Amino acid sequence: MNGFTSDVAFTPTVKAIQSRKGSRDSYARVEQRGGWRATITPDLAAFIEAQTSVFLATANAEGQPYIQHRGGPAGFLKALDEHTIGFADFSG
Known part of the structure; x- marks a missing residue:
């Protein structure tokens, strides 16, 4: 089971690229607040x-x-x- 809903799209390789390019901190904040919804409203x-x-x-x-x-x-x-x-x- 993934830790965050975003783990489906953000593999460790993608997260490393995000870190190098400066966007990882922003995505990590979203993940720490519970991530994206995983249900159909x-x-x-x-x-x-x-x-x-x-x-x-x-x-x-x-x-x-x-x-x-x-x-x-x-x-x-x-x-x-x-x-x-x-x-x-x-x-x-």
Whole structure:
């Protein structure tokens, strides 16, 4: 389990670069105050469900990214609970 929600994006290498470039202290203050929210709020759910396009990104065990576009009418994305987004997968 990560220590901060930002650890998903800020790996140790990224944090070292932030330190060299002078932005690490600012991000560390955010982390010490609890970091960024990790839940889907009602407002965020409404925003998500209004979208007609999304990019789905995954990575394999070696870290190689794979990005796919998904789209559909507003509502094809759903906030299923405060941690889960689901979508209808339209072919074509």
